[in-house]
Amino acid sequence: MTTTSAGSEPSPTPLCELVGVKKNYPLGDLIVHAVKGVDVRIYAGEFTAFAGPSGSGKSTLLNLVGCLDRQSEGQVYIEGRDVATLSDTELGDVRARRIGFIFQSFNLIPVLTAYENVELALRLAGLVRKGHKERVEEALRSVGLADYMGRRPAQLSGGQQQRVAIARALVKTPALIIADEPTANLDSKNGAAILDLMKSMNADNGTTFLFSTHDPMVMERARRIIHLQDGQITGDERRDLTNPSPSGASVAPHGA
Amino acid sequence: MRLLFSLALRNALRNTRRSFLTGLTIMLGVALLTCGISWTRGAFGGILEKGANVMGPVRLVTPEFAKKEQMMPLAENIVELEPILAAARATPGVTGAWPRLQMAATLTVGDDMGEHFALVQGAPPEWFSRALDLEHHIPNGRMFATDDAAAQQCAGGRRSRPPIDAVIGAMAATEVGAKVGDDLILGGQTQDGSLSAIKVKVVGISDLGSGPQNRFVYVSLATLQCMADIPTGATEVLVYGATLDDAIPIEAALAANPALSKLAVSRWDQRPPFSSISGIIGALQSIAAGVIVFITALGVLNTMLMSVLERTAEIGVMRAMGLRRGATVFLFVIEAIGIAAIGGAVGAIVGSLISYFILELHGINLGNAVNKLPPGLAVDSVIHGDWEPIMLAQAFGLGLVMAIVGGALPAIRASRIEPVEAMRARR
Ligand SMILES: Nc1ncnc2c1ncn2[C@@H]1O[C@H](COP(=O)(O)OP(=O)(O)OP(=O)(O)O)[C@@H](O)[C@H]1O
Ligand SMILES: [Mg+2]
Numbered sequence: 001m002t003t004t005s006a007g008s009e010p011s012p013t014p015l016c017e018l019v020g021v022k023k024n025y026p027l028g029d030l031i032v033h034a035v036k037g038v039d040v041r042i043y044a045g046e047f048t049a050f051a052g053p054s055g056s057g058k059s060t061l062l063n064l065v066g067c068l069d070r071q072s073e074g075q076v077y078i079e080g081r082d083v084a085t086l087s088d089t090e091l092g093d094v095r096a097r098r099i100g101f102i103f104q105s106f107n108l109i110p111v112l113t114a115y116e117n118v119e120l121a122l123r124l125a126g127l128v129r130k131g132h133k134e135r136v137e138e139a140l141r142s143v144g145l146a147d148y149m150g151r152r153p154a155q156l157s158g159g160q161q162q163r164v165a166i167a168r169a170l171v172k173t174p175a176l177i178i179a180d181e182p183t184a185n186l187d188s189k190n191g192a193a194i195l196d197l198m199k200s201m202n203a204d205n206g207t208t209f210l211f212s213t214h215d216p217m218v219m220e221r222a223r224r225i226i227h228l229q230d231g232q233i234t235g236d237e238r239r240d241l242t243n244p245s246p247s248g249a250s251v252a253p254h255g256a
Numbered sequence: 257m258r259l260l261f262s263l264a265l266r267n268a269l270r271n272t273r274r275s276f277l278t279g280l281t282i283m284l285g286v287a288l289l290t291c292g293i294s295w296t297r298g299a300f301g302g303i304l305e306k307g308a309n310v311m312g313p314v315r316l317v318t319p320e321f322a323k324k325e326q327m328m329p330l331a332e333n334i335v336e337l338e339p340i341l342a343a344a345r346a347t348p349g350v351t352g353a354w355p356r357l358q359m360a361a362t363l364t365v366g367d368d369m370g371e372h373f374a375l376v377q378g379a380p381p382e383w384f385s386r387a388l389d390l391e392h393h394i395p396n397g398r399m400f401a402t403d404d405a406a407a408q409q410c411a412g413g414r415r416s417r418p419p420i421d422a423v424i425g426a427m428a429a430t431e432v433g434a435k436v437g438d439d440l441i442l443g444g445q446t447q448d449g450s451l452s453a454i455k456v457k458v459v460g461i462s463d464l465g466s467g468p469q470n471r472f473v474y475v476s477l478a479t480l481q482c483m484a485d486i487p488t489g490a491t492e493v494l495v496y497g498a499t500l501d502d503a504i505p506i507e508a509a510l511a512a513n514p515a516l517s518k519l520a521v522s523r524w525d526q527r528p529p530f531s532s533i534s535g536i537i538g539a540l541q542s543i544a545a546g547v548i549v550f551i552t553a554l555g556v557l558n559t560m561l562m563s564v565l566e567r568t569a570e571i572g573v574m575r576a577m578g579l580r581r582g583a584t585v586f587l588f589v590i591e592a593i594g595i596a597a598i599g600g601a602v603g604a605i606v607g608s609l610i611s612y613f614i615l616e617l618h619g620i621n622l623g624n625a626v627n628k629l630p631p632g633l634a635v636d637s638v639i640h641g642d643w644e645p646i647m648l649a650q651a652f653g654l655g656l657v658m659a660i661v662g663g664a665l666p667a668i669r670a671s672r673i674e675p676v677e678a679m680r681a682r683r
Binding site (some may be wrong): 002059062063066068069081092095096098101103105107109110111112116120121123124126168180249 | 259260263265266267270569570572573574576577578580674675676678679681
């Protein structure tokens with residue numbers, strides 16, 4: 001048992017850390033064990049995918065990391081803070097300001113234009129400052145939608161809608177963007193384009209992405225893939241030497 | 257805030273069919289409310305006005321009469337009328353003061369001693385004119401003439417001639433089978449309790465439009481003075497102002513007048529049945545309005561709840577992005593109010609048009625139903641609405657209340673949607 005002290009530890013504080021996390025859902029008389037004890041660390045700058053078959057607990061884990069839900073057991077730390085110690089309001093603030101969300105079904109507000117959808121995220125996060133208009137426009141420009149700002153979601157293609165969703169997540173400059181199967185509702189060409197866009201944002205701005213998928217094309221593009229099966233981690237592969245985590249490749253974060 | 261407001265209003269226009277139905281519900285509710293309020297105001301306003309006129313806006317009686325009023329105690333009369341009438345008429349605001357006698361009597365036509373009872377009212381013709389407009393409500397025959405005949409008959413000597421005139425209400429006439437020109441024997445009591453009867457001639461059959469009013473027999477004051485053996489007095493003095501509202505200052509002035517200090521002064525709305533009725537009418541109106549607001553709110557609730565369920569994912573996303581519970585409630589309540597503003601405006605206008613052009617100008621004929629009401633409630637067969645411009649605003653306001661009441665529950669339901677719903681959403 002030779003534990004290195006924090007001072008001499010070369011790795012930075014993880015952006016997000018799960019320790020012995022379990023999540024149970026009551027389902028009638030049954031209890032569904034969706035996540036059965038997961039230990040994982042996500043570091044700033046990562047581009048990580050949860051991969052696994054349907055029902056393996058990908059979305060459930062993203063919910064926990066994204067502060068959308070609370071775990072049944074174990075600890076969840078976001079930027080060093082134990083979420084169990086945060087009130088609902090504080091958790092809401094973390095969610096609104098520090099985390100961006102991208103969903104499989106885009107989930108844009110249909111009555112708002114692309115511009116307003118992005119603006120709404122800033123407003124709800126309480127991040128409207130002088131010059132926010134430029135910020136919204138810049139976010140939309142960066143996803144290639146400079147000419148579509150006044151359109152409503154119904155007037156945009158699926159790929160374009162997901163770009164608006166990316167701009168909406170990005171505009172807050174969050175610590176972490178969580179994307180649940182962001183390409184599942186897109187054809188492979190659009191899916192690849194969306195993924196490349198996310199990847200370039202990761203490379204250019206260092207935005208941390210954590211997403212889920214069961215699409216091999218998506219996994220190909222991830223730098224780190226955490227394999228899930230039945231609510232448990234079955235593998236953690238790092239596929240890129242530029243990985244900002246210095247703890248080495250293919251090592252499970254805890255107890256391995 | 258502005259974006260949320262705009263979002264709420266755009267949401268209102270989102271499912272046009274559903275919003276149209278919600279708006280229509282509110283429109284119908286508001287229109288119904290306008291018509292209902294207008295009509296009940298007309299109906300009850302009529303009852304109150306008529307009732308007050310018949311009972312006398314302000315009344316002077318002896319304190320003993322006031323105590324035993326239900327028994328119509330003839331003995332407790334005002335013996336010397338003239339100084340009382342003079343004092344009342346000299347009071348500022350008073351437009352008329354008249355004595356009245358009222359008693360129960362049996363009615364007999366020909367030899368057929370029937371079991372028919374009626375209330376007989378005796379007063380100067382001017383009182384019948386002011387309180388009932390009687391002379392214009394005698395479709396068959398004419399108004400009774402002066403007091404002379406009765407005075408002569410009572411003076412004794414040459415009995416029974418000339419004949420004494422009487423006007424009989426249409427329903428009483430039907431019951432006893434009296435026609436114009438028939439002799440009618442009124443059997444009653446004198447003030448000391450002995451039996452007394454008087455023969456009158458039916459000169460007119462009145463129709464005042466209400467059952468109770470059509471069961472009376474109307475004669476001159478002298479006729480009843482003769483029958484009751486109260487030669488110069490009457491049990492009541494009824495005092496009138498230009499409008500019903502004048503009753504308040506007049507009552508105050510009469511009560512303060514030392515010349516009238518031996519008498520009991522009271523306003524119409526202080527005496528039964530109106531002392532209890534006006535409160536009941538207000539309560540009934542509020543209950544009816546409450547029921548309409550509630551039912552309409554249920555309609556709003558139903559459609560708004562559908563919208564909330566349909567938008568679960570979207571609300572979840574906004575909640576995940578930081579939308580507070582309070583703001584979620586705001587979003588849906590503003591949407592409901594937006595729909596209600598349009599529905600309510602149209603409803604208030606439609607309701608007012610119906611109220612004014614149909615209810616107020618034409619009225620609704622209740623037919624014979626009103627004749628079954630108890631005496632004292634003089635309800636016209638044809639009831640007119642009473643619409644006022646202020647009711648536009650009132651009805652519109654109640655439309656907004658409907659929206660807030662109906663929208664509150666769905667809005668609270670929406671605010672309970674957890675952020676995690678954003679992730680579960682599949683469309
Ligand atoms: N709210 C819930 N109530 C009950 N059971 C749930 C709930 N949410 C998820 N589960 C169950 O938890 C398990 C993990 O679900 P989860 O949605 O995390 O899987 P997933 O890996 O995201 O699957 P998919 O690829 O189909 O999206 C499943 O067995 C699922 O049925
Ligand atoms: Mg999932």
